[in-house]
């Protein structure tokens with residue numbers, strides 16, 4: 662039974678790390694690896710098309726292999742934004758698998774019961790931690806934003822009215838909509854965390870960045 666038949670309205674993603682492992686069986690070398698990950702992590706069409714062209718020029722058969730796999734299932738550009746998850750691999754599952762490694766070898770009922778209790782106590786301890794937070798955003802995300810806010814100072818912003826801004830650096834340019842909380846780079850929509858371009862606007866306008874995490 663196909664995944665799309667079981668859950669027709671749910672987006673189905675493939676783990677890019679596993680796609681790369683299949684690509685690597687025939688196309689080895691750093692060049693293939695670097696271009697593959699650039700294709701996979703590109704969230705806007707300009708970058709995506711640029712790296713696709715590089716792969717085509719390197720080896721048209723390698724590009725065809727990726728095309729046959731269905732880029733919409735493992736390339737960030739095609740991901741739907743509602744999940745607010747821009748992850749291209751299934752590391753989260755691997756971490757959970759490691760978390761229940763011992764239990765996986767238990768008899769079925771003991772396994773389910775032990776996993777249930779283990780997950781329950783973990784959720785409870787995380788909730789206790791969250792109750793003591795002084796802000797609405799997770800500390801890790803806040804730390805990431807503070808660091809990025811400093812790095813985005815190289816971007817030049819121009820106000821366009823109605824919450825719209827043009828944000829440029831060298832030959833690169835993006836349009837940020839602060840009211841809709843979007844940027845043409847698509848990073849903000851996909852992850853829910855403001856991109857460098859939105860952060861450049863917030864820095865320029867002295868805005869509170871915690872208001873803009875979706």
Ligand SMILES: [Zn+2]
Pocket residue numbers: 835844845846847848849856857858859
């Ligand atoms: Zn952006």
